[in-house]
Amino acid sequence: MATQEIQYPDPAARVAQAASDELPDMQGEKMVLNMGPSHPATHGVLRLVLELDGEIITKATPEVGYLHRGDEKIAENMTYTQFIPYTDRLDYLAPLANNVAYALAVEKLMGIDKALPPRCQYIRVICCELARISSHLLGLGSFGMDVGALTVFLLTFTEREKIYTLIESLTGARFTTTYTRIGGLSRDLPPGWVAQCRKFLDEVVLNIDETETLLSRNRIFVDRTRDVGVISRADAIDYGLSGPNLRGSGVDFDIRKAHPYLIYDQLEFDVPTGSAGDCYDRYLVRIEEMRQSVRLLRQCLDKLPGGPDNAAHEPVNIPDGKTVLPSKYKVLTSMEELIHQFILVTQGVNAPAGEIYFSAENPKGELGFYIHSKGGGTPYRLKIRSPSFVNLSILPHLMPGHMISDTVSIFGSLDFVMGECDR
Amino acid sequence: MSPRDLALKLKERFGNLISDPREFRGEITVELSDPDVVAEVCAFAKASLGFDYLVDITSIDNYGSDPRWTLAYHLYGYGHHCALRLKTRVSEASSELPTVSAVWRTADWHEREIYDMMGLRFRGHPDLRRILMWEGYPHFPLRKDFPLAGKPSEMPEVAFSKSAPMEGGPFVTVAGGKDTVSREPRARNPESAPPDLSKVPEPGVAKEGK
Numbered sequence: 278m279a280t281q282e283i284q285y286p287d288p289a290a291r292v293a294q295a296a297s298d299e300l301p302d303m304q305g306e307k308m309v310l311n312m313g314p315s316h317p318a319t320h321g322v323l324r325l326v327l328e329l330d331g332e333i334i335t336k337a338t339p340e341v342g343y344l345h346r347g348d349e350k351i352a353e354n355m356t357y358t359q360f361i362p363y364t365d366r367l368d369y370l371a372p373l374a375n376n377v378a379y380a381l382a383v384e385k386l387m388g389i390d391k392a393l394p395p396r397c398q399y400i401r402v403i404c405c406e407l408a409r410i411s412s413h414l415l416g417l418g419s420f421g422m423d424v425g426a427l428t429v430f431l432l433t434f435t436e437r438e439k440i441y442t443l444i445e446s447l448t449g450a451r452f453t454t455t456y457t458r459i460g461g462l463s464r465d466l467p468p469g470w471v472a473q474c475r476k477f478l479d480e481v482v483l484n485i486d487e488t489e490t491l492l493s494r495n496r497i498f499v500d501r502t503r504d505v506g507v508i509s510r511a512d513a514i515d516y517g518l519s520g521p522n523l524r525g526s527g528v529d530f531d532i533r534k535a536h537p538y539l540i541y542d543q544l545e546f547d548v549p550t551g552s553a554g555d556c557y558d559r560y561l562v563r564i565e566e567m568r569q570s571v572r573l574l575r576q577c578l579d580k581l582p583g584g585p586d587n588a589a590h591e592p593v594n595i596p597d598g599k600t601v602l603p604s605k606y607k608v609l610t611s612m613e614e615l616i617h618q619f620i621l622v623t624q625g626v627n628a629p630a631g632e633i634y635f636s637a638e639n640p641k642g643e644l645g646f647y648i649h650s651k652g653g654g655t656p657y658r659l660k661i662r663s664p665s666f667v668n669l670s671i672l673p674h675l676m677p678g679h680m681i682s683d684t685v686s687i688f689g690s691l692d693f694v695m696g697e698c699d700r
Numbered sequence: 701m702s703p704r705d706l707a708l709k710l711k712e713r714f715g716n717l718i719s720d721p722r723e724f725r726g727e728i729t730v731e732l733s734d735p736d737v738v739a740e741v742c743a744f745a746k747a748s749l750g751f752d753y754l755v756d757i758t759s760i761d762n763y764g765s766d767p768r769w770t771l772a773y774h775l776y777g778y779g780h781h782c783a784l785r786l787k788t789r790v791s792e793a794s795s796e797l798p799t800v801s802a803v804w805r806t807a808d809w810h811e812r813e814i815y816d817m818m819g820l821r822f823r824g825h826p827d828l829r830r831i832l833m834w835e836g837y838p839h840f841p842l843r844k845d846f847p848l849a850g851k852p853s854e855m856p857e858v859a860f861s862k863s864a865p866m867e868g869g870p871f872v873t874v875a876g877g878k879d880t881v882s883r884e885p886r887a888r889n890p891e892s893a894p895p896d897l898s899k900v901p902e903p904g905v906a907k908e909g910k
Contacts, residue, residue: 351848632729
């Protein structure tokens, strides 16, 4: 019988032996983590492929396109007016602002953007600023919730609900507003709306203050956002960031100031900018932007041409039957209006051939429309320059070096919407 | 300094390659005749003319005319607050031009989107993959010869493998067509001729043979 010698060292030596065998393999091994497409912090359907070394991100690859609906293709196949509902679904947290930006782009192509009646311009500014407050309230609420401050979310959502009530009585819909028309608006302000809006402004100011007391000096919030996700001024410009993300990095640029559209040049407001370019600065910029929006709204409500209930019967549409639909009464009683109505509904407005790019300062950043027209009622090519798409392109540069828990802070502070990113 | 002055400076540097600036609705457009130098022109515009912000790159499909593709670069300068549109045309045979992602890093995703939607390739791009459509999708949906209803793709269980039914549409007409089909842009499908209406049986005729 052969004997076999069994090696049996003491337990401590055995563990040490095993560790020295395994360690060379363990070290430097990276884990790939899929975040999204359905993750609470991604606010939609963004997928992020993270390469991790322990808890440190070494590489981040965003995968977008899960919400791609082919809006640009659809736009080529319908009239300019028919595309307005599709703009609601770009940045679906600020549909009114998209409606206004799109209408202004088509009006610029037609050369009628300067001819809009003053009341229409004021109401459009009111729409834009209400949308900005609404979008920032949601952005900050979910930002706070993602980093652990749930109360903020409840607070801002209460206030946002009031905006939706206002929007509902203004447009008839809470979410999909489709409020603007080429050359005007779908309707004037309803009676009593201005008073309701003033009441809301008085309340939202208190709410913004309360949000600020909950977050700005909150130790947990500050620790999780300060010096996290720092975007330098040069990087912000190089990656084409816009809106609060650009201003957070210290670039003093706002399209409402640099290239005023509507009546922004007649209103007083300040453009807040950050200095460090971190998540905390972007948060501060949004807080201050809401206050400036309140300031703008108050000025608009005070100066509104025709007064709150339009006793002076100021028009809200361009007086041109070939651009704006005539009233139902006129269509049924007058031949000329009937013809205009028929042409507008079946063929759309008669836009000239040419190409324009128009961009507006939306809550998320610069929303631009490039329209290439060969004449007639349909665009030959309509390109949507969406701020969220461009803002997200910085992620592969920004994320490496951060801890995995920082992703939620960075996502919250970039405040993107996938409906707009993917189009 | 006005956008026109900046466009003239660009023309001064590159001579006949750059067209005379055109103006429409207050926007200045210059056209570059050779797409292969677009990266040099953009680098010069950024370094010497202060166009530090690339707003957007757009591609246009001039289906049926040559060269088929037009690219429009929208430049902006934070220093002088002037915008300029630089356009260049690319033939269908080459469908390729140099990348400007080395000039502005934001061009990376814009160029990926153009590749994804229209199929133009950018020479020297660091990561030219599809961005909005899924990896492996065989078509380029923003081309004019791609029907609105979509095309069937050989990828069962990955995504749509049939074209979408156009029920309810189309809703818009274009003046001048002979019948409804030719007046509706949605029904325009360059790959297939419009349906022959003379072969559609009269109501009631089909039931008779049954």
